[in-house]
Amino acid sequence: MRHVTLTNNLTVEVKIGDEVYRVNPPFIIGREEALGEELDYLAIKTLDGRVLYRFSKIRCKWGCDINKGEYDCVSHNHVKVEAEGSGIRVSHIGRTKTYIEQPGGQVQELTPNGIFIADRLVLYIPGLKPSMPVELSIVAKQIIPPPPPPPPGDLCQALCEVYDP
Numbered sequence: 001m002r003h004v005t006l007t008n009n010l011t012v013e014v015k016i017g018d019e020v021y022r023v024n025p026p027f028i029i030g031r032e033e034a035l036g037e038e039l040d041y042l043a044i045k046t047l048d049g050r051v052l053y054r055f056s057k058i059r060c061k062w063g064c065d066i067n068k069g070e071y072d073c074v075s076h077n078h079v080k081v082e083a084e085g086s087g088i089r090v091s092h093i094g095r096t097k098t099y100i101e102q103p104g105g106q107v108q109e110l111t112p113n114g115i116f117i118a119d120r121l122v123l124y125i126p127g128l129k130p131s132m133p134v135e136l137s138i139v140a141k142q143i144i145p146p147p148p149p150p151p152p153g154d155l156c157q158a159l160c161e162v163y164d165p
Contacts, residue, residue, distance in 0.1 A: 010138060012025060016132050027046060029045075060127055088136070123135075
């Protein structure tokens with residue numbers, strides 16, 4: 001029999017410049033509208049769009065036309081972060097591009113299938129003003145194994161007691 005562990009609690013630190021916010025997955029990194037202003041704000045949101053934290057020093061460009069090759073804008077829902085086992089899966093869900101830095105400094109595009117990480121990831125989201133990397137780090141894990149299955153006889157005995165003719 002294979003033993004599987006479940007992650008009950010995972011805390012991710014999202015850092016941009018000197019602003020840091022700690023959050024439990026799942027969450028979205030995306031744009032929050034700043035009504036009447038030219039640039040919006042980058043925010044951490046719940047999956048249903050409720051803003052948990054707004055970065056005060058990072059603004060976002062919006063309104064790109066991808067048909068014209070414009071990709072330096074941030075979507076309302078741009079990147080999704082979900083707990084997966086003992087790490088997180090980071091997926092691209094926005095209309096325009098997001099990039100990740102691989103070990104060794106290589107940069108590649110983040111896909112909708114995402115990437116699994118167990119410790120740290122650096123994202124580059126075009127359209128951030130000022131242009132800065134978004135660092136995601138897992139800072140706390142609480143992994144609790146599932147309870148062992150009951151011995152085969154116990155279940156039968158319990159059911160026989162309840163349904164004894």
